[in-house]
Amino acid sequence: MSLGQKILVTGAGGQLGMELREIASTECEWLFTDIEELDICSEVAVREFVKSHHVGVIINCAAYTNVDRAEQEQETAKRVNSDAVAILAKIAKEYDAKLIHISTDYIFGGEVHNTPIEEDAEPSPLGVYGDTKLMGEMAIVESGCRYVILRTAWLYSTHGRNFVKTIMKLISEREQIRVVNDQIGSPTYARDLALIIRDICSECIAVEGIYNYTNEGEVSWYDFAVAIAQICGSKCEVLPCTTAEYGAKAPRPAYSVLDKEKIKRVLRSNIPQWRVSLEECMKQMVQL
Numbered sequence: 001m002s003l004g005q006k007i008l009v010t011g012a013g014g015q016l017g018m019e020l021r022e023i024a025s026t027e028c029e030w031l032f033t034d035i036e037e038l039d040i041c042s043e044v045a046v047r048e049f050v051k052s053h054h055v056g057v058i059i060n061c062a063a064y065t066n067v068d069r070a071e072q073e074q075e076t077a078k079r080v081n082s083d084a085v086a087i088l089a090k091i092a093k094e095y096d097a098k099l100i101h102i103s104t105d106y107i108f109g110g111e112v113h114n115t116p117i118e119e120d121a122e123p124s125p126l127g128v129y130g131d132t133k134l135m136g137e138m139a140i141v142e143s144g145c146r147y148v149i150l151r152t153a154w155l156y157s158t159h160g161r162n163f164v165k166t167i168m169k170l171i172s173e174r175e176q177i178r179v180v181n182d183q184i185g186s187p188t189y190a191r192d193l194a195l196i197i198r199d200i201c202s203e204c205i206a207v208e209g210i211y212n213y214t215n216e217g218e219v220s221w222y223d224f225a226v227a228i229a230q231i232c233g234s235k236c237e238v239l240p241c242t243t244a245e246y247g248a249k250a251p252r253p254a255y256s257v258l259d260k261e262k263i264k265r266v267l268r269s270n271i272p273q274w275r276v277s278l279e280e281c282m283k284q285m286v287q288l
Helices: 015-023 043-053 074-094 128-143 163-173 190-201 221-232 274-287
Strands: 006-010 029-032 055-060 098-104 146-152 176-180 209-212 237-241
Touching (some): 006 015, 006 043, 015 029, 015 190, 043 074, 055 074, 055 190, 074 098, 098 128, 128 146, 176 221, 190 274, 221 274
Parallel strands (some): 006 055, 098 146, 176 237
């Protein structure tokens, strides 16, 4: 992108949006918005914002991410994860802006996988959340705009609500906790993903289309929780349980590790291992 071009970030109050705020490059003008500044469900509002601010890149971090509640709030999930995305893609096409959209491993799960899932694998969402995120992806592809879709998973950060913060709180309050051990995936430190997005914006990485990005390695939620407890030096006993025993409302993928070979071919540096990034994030939390 050209020097000084403007980058619109939607959902800037969330985990990824907050990380982007902290690492935003100075050679471009970043416009950070949340629902208070820009309603992405309004085509009129999005068009006016993009036109009046001469936006060259749109980074969509906004999403409805409550997997269980989405089963009861299907229309709300669809409005944010699909309809609003279609609006962003339409406006991006009209003004020749590039759309960078964050998607999820939850578009998979209906088909049984036991090896990392490539970008061109057949989507098979299990629940409303994954279904609406897939609809958003399809709207982008069908719009004809210039786009990068980044599928990620198990996102956490020093900001917002996430699994790492939840486990840290629980192990400080209880002597024993139970965590699901039959769902396998790859954690992702939002700071690492934000740095990749920044490089895409500055054209340090030449990409277009759909790419997977998570930290390296694969673990269960139980393994993830054990690592958090170890890093904290907690004496809380972390015990495994099954998904059925846990009793979540919405179905989850049993294995949703994303294959990253495609994005590795264009990255300028190695993708950090999940444990290394977890330790870095938790170190930052202690300093806050």
